[in-house]
Amino acid sequence: MSLLELEDVHTYYGESHILQGMNLTVEEGEVVALIGRNGVGKTTTLRSILQLTAPRSGSVRFRGEDLTGNPTHEVADRGIGWVPEDRRMFGYLTVEENLRVAIDPDQEVEPLRDEMFDLFPDLARFREKEARNLSGGQQQMLAIARGIVGDNELLLVDEPSEGLAPLIVEQVVEALREVSTETTMVLVEQNFPLAMDLADRFYLIDHGTVVESGPTEGVTADDERIQRYLAA
Amino acid sequence: MIDPLTHATVDAPMLADTLSRFFQPDTLARILIEGLGKAAIYFIIAIGLTLVFGLMGILNFAHGAFAMVGAYIGGVIMVVALSSASGAFTRIALFIVVVAVVFALLTAAGSALEIKLVRPIYDRTPMYQILLTFGVGLILEELARIIVSSRGIQPEPTWSAAQATIPGFLSGPSDVLNSLFGVNIRGFYLFAIVSGAILAVAVYLFLTRTLYGLYIRAGSEDPEMVEALGIDVRKAFTIVFGLGTGLAAVGGVFLMWDPTWGPSVMLNLDVLLYAFVVVVIGGLGSFKGTLVAAVIVGVADSFTTWLFNTGIVAFSGLPEVTIFLLLVIALIIRPQGLYGVEEVGGH
Numbered sequence: 001m002s003l004l005e006l007e008d009v010h011t012y013y014g015e016s017h018i019l020q021g022m023n024l025t026v027e028e029g030e031v032v033a034l035i036g037r038n039g040v041g042k043t044t045t046l047r048s049i050l051q052l053t054a055p056r057s058g059s060v061r062f063r064g065e066d067l068t069g070n071p072t073h074e075v076a077d078r079g080i081g082w083v084p085e086d087r088r089m090f091g092y093l094t095v096e097e098n099l100r101v102a103i104d105p106d107q108e109v110e111p112l113r114d115e116m117f118d119l120f121p122d123l124a125r126f127r128e129k130e131a132r133n134l135s136g137g138q139q140q141m142l143a144i145a146r147g148i149v150g151d152n153e154l155l156l157v158d159e160p161s162e163g164l165a166p167l168i169v170e171q172v173v174e175a176l177r178e179v180s181t182e183t184t185m186v187l188v189e190q191n192f193p194l195a196m197d198l199a200d201r202f203y204l205i206d207h208g209t210v211v212e213s214g215p216t217e218g219v220t221a222d223d224e225r226i227q228r229y230l231a232a
Numbered sequence: 233m234i235d236p237l238t239h240a241t242v243d244a245p246m247l248a249d250t251l252s253r254f255f256q257p258d259t260l261a262r263i264l265i266e267g268l269g270k271a272a273i274y275f276i277i278a279i280g281l282t283l284v285f286g287l288m289g290i291l292n293f294a295h296g297a298f299a300m301v302g303a304y305i306g307g308v309i310m311v312v313a314l315s316s317a318s319g320a321f322t323r324i325a326l327f328i329v330v331v332a333v334v335f336a337l338l339t340a341a342g343s344a345l346e347i348k349l350v351r352p353i354y355d356r357t358p359m360y361q362i363l364l365t366f367g368v369g370l371i372l373e374e375l376a377r378i379i380v381s382s383r384g385i386q387p388e389p390t391w392s393a394a395q396a397t398i399p400g401f402l403s404g405p406s407d408v409l410n411s412l413f414g415v416n417i418r419g420f421y422l423f424a425i426v427s428g429a430i431l432a433v434a435v436y437l438f439l440t441r442t443l444y445g446l447y448i449r450a451g452s453e454d455p456e457m458v459e460a461l462g463i464d465v466r467k468a469f470t471i472v473f474g475l476g477t478g479l480a481a482v483g484g485v486f487l488m489w490d491p492t493w494g495p496s497v498m499l500n501l502d503v504l505l506y507a508f509v510v511v512v513i514g515g516l517g518s519f520k521g522t523l524v525a526a527v528i529v530g531v532a533d534s535f536t537t538w539l540f541n542t543g544i545v546a547f548s549g550l551p552e553v554t555i556f557l558l559l560v561i562a563l564i565i566r567p568q569g570l571y572g573v574e575e576v577g578g579h
Contacts, residue, residue, distance in 0.1 A: 052459075073459050073461075073464045076459075076462035082461075088454055090457070093449060097446055097450075101446060150462075225568075
């Protein structure tokens with residue numbers, strides 16, 4: 001049984017048919033990249049998994065349990081974390097408070113929080129700082145920490161390198177690589193070399209459906225299949 | 233000299249006399265303390281409105297009606313339970329019990345209202361929410377009018393029997409203020425300041441020291457993100473709508489004793505307008521902004537009421553005009569409010 005399975009998922013925004021029969025699987029422990037041009041349905045796939053934009057048909061299964069139609073907070077409670085495209089920090093909350101929101105009330109806060117501070121030492125330094133006052137890279141670290149705190153089993157990461165300076169991107173990539181040793185990950189990333197570097201497998205998406213998939217090893221931007229779908 | 237509002241002739245020597253009295257310390261102290269007393273009540277009412285908007289994005293047009301209901305329920309309990317022989321301690325003790333009872337009742341009613349009526353229209357345009365809450369306000373106002381009329385009570389201007397339940401030391405000049413500042417100010421305003429401060433601290437501690445307060449502050453910024461972190465935002469919505477309703481009703485209980493308000497069906501719209509002005513000047517969704525704006529509106533209200541009472545301006549609507557003028561100025565200079573941000577933000 002796969003950790004995550006999407007089967008013939010159709011998702012709409014109003015009358016716009018975005019996901020047109022999405023099928024994909026994610027095995028425990030792997031990093032899967034979703035690649036494709038802008039607007040092909042990558043972010044919508046993540047939103048459909050979380051039921052933030054609920055599919056009209058098809059199924060999303062996590063550890064064999066159908067998530068379709070469940071409220072988002074229940075889906076997240078099953079152990080699915082989300083690092084959204086524009087980070088979406090709670091800007092007026094401190095770093096500590098941002099993490100506290102993500103920790104289940106039944107869990108002990110300090111050990112989980114300290115674990116994140118060990119992983120991201122910058123966050124420990126700025127723990128009392130409001131998130132809006134952090135740099136872009138620090139905010140991205142916080143978004144990742146918020147996504148994995150509380151032992152989430154699956155992390156959905158959307159465009160983690162977007163808007164960051166190359167040096168900061170390197171730090172974010174290293175952080176994600178470290179997180180991926182313990183957490184299964186679905187990664188949406190426009191930066192093709194970065195996605196291939198981090199992921200074990202990829203799904204190439206076009207018009208809301210998978211057009212190519214396979215291991216990332218040996219796949220380059222020059223690949224004819226990739227060129228056909230990624231070229232603007 | 234001609235008064236521009238009333239076109240009546242203003243007596244120049246009287247104007248000079250009034251101005252000289254205004255700058256006397258006891259007059260300034262009186263305007264300030266009465267203003268802070270009014271501010272305390274406006275804050276109690278407006279904080280619920282701003283919390284509901286901050287978290288849920290809902291402009292609750294029934295908010296004034298909840299204050300009206302609080303004033304009437306408070307009045308009924310006080311009038312029924314007290315006799316003319318009841319002492320000051322009994323009156324104050326009962327008032328505190330009434331505040332607790334009204335808060336509990338209206339918080340429960342507000343929560344039920346959110347679940348049954350507001351929740352089904354979250355996905356609709358804001359116009360649905362405005363029409364729904366405005367309709368609820370009108371229904372409550374008309375129900376209050378029918379009920380109090382059937383009991384032989386005038387629905388407007390005010391129910392004087394309820395106002396008369398205030399103990400003598402609060403309705404008259406305060407000995408404490410007299411000894412401290414040498415001014416004759418109604419003790420009620422000092423009582424309102426102390427009570428408002430306690431409630432403001434309680435709300436602040438709830439928002440900053442409790443887990444639900446943290447969820448509410450986070451939800452004010454991004455409710456979808458909070459939901460995606462495993463928190464049932466709908467529960468937070470219900471709690472906040474209930475608390476907002478309860479606080480508005482508690483504000484209504486205080487207005488019951490306020491000499492310039494009192495229980496009346498007019499509270500529905502009058503209180504709603506004041507609360508909206510405070511919330512908009514302060515910045516929608518901002519605790520600090522609501523506090524500062526309540527002080528500004530309260531002191532402006534007190535000052536203009538004093539101007540009318542001293543006869544310098546014969547226009548009785550001066551406080552309302554001034555407050556809306558403040559709103560217009562605030563919207564021109566800082567449309568997002570004193571402590572508001574471009575988007576809805578909890579802070």
